[in-house]
Amino acid sequence: MADSGYFISVTQSALWVLGLACIPILVPALITGLVVGFIQAATSINEATLAFVIKLIVIGVCLAIFGASIMGLFVDFTREIYDRIPDVVR
DSSP, X not given: OOOHHHHHHHHHHHHHHHHHHHHHHHHHHHHXXXXXXXXXXXXXXXXXXXXXXXXXXXXXXXXXXXXXXXXXXXXXXXXXXXXXXXXXXX
16 A cells, blocks of 8 residues: 555645646636726626626637647646556555
8 A cells, every 4th residue: 555645746746737737728817807807897888798708718719729738738647647556556
């Protein structure tokens, strides 16, 4: 049976990969939401779907741009976990 340090390191790696995968999507969505919110406040346009549609478009573009690198992060992490399986079983 493996020691608890192994599982803690796997958990830390998983959280790190999750953070790296979320940043390219969440930061542009946050910035877009702030800009659209400022524009809506300045022009007194109170349409909720306007902000939603613009953020949806930005997230789609970000996924198209960064999707391959995010998937690469997940694939590398999964391979690393699968490579460690024999060490855990011993």
